[in-house]
Amino acid sequence: MWAVEVEDLHKIYPGGVKALNGVSFKVSKGEVYSLLGPNGAGKTTTMKIIATLLKPTSGRAMVMGIDVTSNPDSVRKIIGYVPQDLSADDELTGIENVVLQARLYGIPKDKAVKRARELLEMVGLGEAANRLVKSYSGGMRRRLELAMGLVNEPELLILDEPTLGLDVQSKLSLWEHIERLKKEKKVTILMTTHYMDEADKLSDRIAIIDRGKIVAEGSPQELKAKVGGDVIMIKISSDPLKVVEKLRMIDGVRGVDVIEGNIRIKVNVAETMLPEILKVLGSVDGRIESISITRPTLDQVFIEYTGRMFRDEEPGDFRRQMMIWRRKR
């Protein structure tokens, strides 16, 4: 059974905006799966459908084998959802928010308080637990929301743009928490992001979504490999053209050319190929003057599959979001 199974999802909003145009993917249990794409690609719509907040126009979505449209309440019990918009009540304290959330899942009061303390401790908010959320920073709020999404010990955790608008430090701290969750709790995580580095760092598998369709899917390494893998640039003192043929013979080298006197070698994974390449270079005259390795980025993957540059722009409601945050700080 898949943790999440999405089949040919279509969503047309009233007014005719086509948000999803046949999205299908499957997430295994215990996996971190990211939907990566620019804003307006349909990421949040997909998440909302899986979280039972929106009904698809057609197609279906299942969580742990349960259909989200026909049996939403059973799905709600086993998922945790951290929406893109802020959702912790800023007029309540951190612990009040988590306890409230736990109570909505039918957890009795004393147990709810205990669970809330544990979760807040886990996300590093133990000391701020009794402060009004109003006084929290953006990063603290995000961690609080993460804790709120975990009250029911969900089998599937849905994170919609978990680090949107955070500064670098808060972002890194949140990444650590997500990685720990994955390791310690073995929870399946389905997340969206429009940050390439985030998808690359956290995900087991990534689906690239653009204009309501998934255009590529695979592990970060696979996706990058599809684009062409790592590039090794080597400068040697002797004539590079003499070794090009020899390098081409190496098993695993995908292409060799000479650019401005540098040898440019395309390989899948640079580390494993480098010893072999150096051996070949050692057999010819001349010495190696410099070596550099360039890794493919997901940006390149995106360009490859969509034919467009990945615009790392802020979402349409970003200004509103910042306004709310600023007021809350």
Next chain:
Amino acid sequence: MMGALYTLYEREMRKWFRQKVQLVFIVVMPLMWMGLFGKSLNFSALLRIPDIPGAEPLRNQIQLLIEEYVIKRYFGGYDYFSFFVIGMLSVFILFTTMWSGMSLVFDRRLGYLNRFLVAPIPRSSIVMSKILSSVTRSLIQVTALLIIALALGLSLKPGVGVIDIAILYGVITLLALSFSSIFTAIAVRITSHDLVISIANLVNLPLMFTSNAIFPVEQMPQYLQIIARANPITHANVITRYHLLGVGDPGSMVTSTIYMALFATTSIAIAIIASRRIE
């Protein structure tokens, strides 16, 4: 259902009590209506003939006639201020409950609502928590208003008892249930708080003037009387004025009570049905 409802209700009340300024406001606005408007538009004072030297007996006679055939006929008693204050209690409930939809709109705008919507709880518990907290606030407000009104000179009927006060609270509960259900139901699909403000502003004064809160229904033109008799505020006031001031027709108690109970039941039903469309 009850667990979720209680949890959400507790949140509403907790947030309300935390806003200490609000506690002041629920008293200040009515204070202005009662202390300024009620005292200046006091018909029993306005219709008081000044002393006329040398014609005291005539003056007293005419004054007596005015009191008996004008004031008492219109207001059921000699004291307009008391008539006004008890009538306005219901209107203040409207003024409080017409904002019940606002907190739903803000919960949506600020993203809190999504939290509730992904939780395995009935949609109706979200709406009902708004309604019940609104009713609770109304009851607290009425208590505060009664105390202020008594200090300002409200005179209740002689021998007013615990049962009369209990009936007042019952009527206020029904009225608050009705209005907060309707206004919450309206807000179920509204995303703009401006719209909620417009709706509230649109209905508050018409509902007040088409009731018997300020003027008795009997003196209104026919078309207004029809509207006034459909207005739940009118029925609430018929009951409360009878029990607290001793004015009015005891025969209308049954009709007014049934009308209010039906109105409240229908409104709650509408709110619960509307809650299915919440998103």
